[in-house]
Amino acid sequence: MPMKQFLLRLLRRMGIYHPLQSFYRSCIFYTQRFYLRLQFKSFAGSGYTCNVCGHSYLKFKEDEPAHENAHAIRKWNVIAGYGKNIICPYCMSHARERLVLQVLKEKMDITDWHVLHLSPEKNLYTFLAQRSRVTAADIQPGFYHHITKGVEKQDATQLTYPDNTFDLMIANHVLEHIPEDEQAMREFFRVLKPGARAILQVPYSNELEDIQEQKEINDPEMQSRLFGQKDHVRVYSCNGYMKRLTNAGFEVRFVPYEHLSQWYVYAIQAQEGFFEIQKPVI
Numbered sequence: 001m002p003m004k005q006f007l008l009r010l011l012r013r014m015g016i017y018h019p020l021q022s023f024y025r026s027c028i029f030y031t032q033r034f035y036l037r038l039q040f041k042s043f044a045g046s047g048y049t050c051n052v053c054g055h056s057y058l059k060f061k062e063d064e065p066a067h068e069n070a071h072a073i074r075k076w077n078v079i080a081g082y083g084k085n086i087i088c089p090y091c092m093s094h095a096r097e098r099l100v101l102q103v104l105k106e107k108m109d110i111t112d113w114h115v116l117h118l119s120p121e122k123n124l125y126t127f128l129a130q131r132s133r134v135t136a137a138d139i140q141p142g143f144y145h146h147i148t149k150g151v152e153k154q155d156a157t158q159l160t161y162p163d164n165t166f167d168l169m170i171a172n173h174v175l176e177h178i179p180e181d182e183q184a185m186r187e188f189f190r191v192l193k194p195g196a197r198a199i200l201q202v203p204y205s206n207e208l209e210d211i212q213e214q215k216e217i218n219d220p221e222m223q224s225r226l227f228g229q230k231d232h233v234r235v236y237s238c239n240g241y242m243k244r245l246t247n248a249g250f251e252v253r254f255v256p257y258e259h260l261s262q263w264y265v266y267a268i269q270a271q272e273g274f275f276e277i278q279k280p281v282i
């Protein structure tokens with residue numbers, strides 16, 4: 001077993017793996033932000049406004065896939081959060097967060113809703129927590145303790161919440177990590193109230209006919225090469241993803257990027273459509 005994997009397993013068993021990872025992520029975040037601040041002049045101007053921090057720029061920072069991930073991303077033209085205008089130079093918010101935030105702002109009135117937020121992103125969590133009752137959860141809660149200490153430990157395929165509990169759930173770019181994603185979708189359906197919404201954005205390809213996946217895979221190098229990230233187990237096709245959600249019981253409508261393009265000013269990712277997902281009212 002490679003030394004790095006051995007150490008990570010050892011630390012995880014000792015219960016100090018996630019705090020270290022959280023610390024590591026914080027260091028990366030602040031270093032990148034410092035570096036961006038040094039380059040402020042190259043972003044100066046107007047044209048795009050961050051819907052998280054309110055700052056405006058001529059452009060946002062682009063983000064390209066790492067070398068080991070690029071093959072899969074480019075092979076199927078996966079819409080996965082890469083390209084121009086992705087990261088806010090001021091608050092470092094990501095295009096995929098800003099898209100969901102704009103949906104929350106314009107398409108929903110979440111006041112006093114009970115929201116399940118899986119793998120909570122900081123900016124979205126903050127927005128939700130100011131307006132609604134949020135339950136934050138993840139299979140590795142320690143990973144998110146820099147956001148809130150109140151993250152519950154939950155396995156998305158075996159949620160412990162009662163049926164019909166939540167008005168909304170958000171799992172933004174989560175399902176592509178879960179081998180038994182269809183079981184997770186059925187669990188999401190179960191814990192949502194009739195008529196409740198789900199925001200379950202994933203990386204997807206319009207060029208793939210079928211979903212590409214290997215549920216049993218446990219090889220980060222291979223996963224990068226095949227699926228574009230070391231901890232992904234699939235790349236969804238747009239139609240295949242909608243079919244799985246429908247099979248789980250959801251009503252699904254795909255809103256193409258062209259219908260969201262009025263939000264370009266918030267530097268949302270060009271090409272990315274939105275999956276409108278709802279549990280039927282009955």
Ligand SMILES: [Zn+2]
Pocket residue numbers: 050051052053054055088089090091092093
């Ligand atoms: Zn910002």
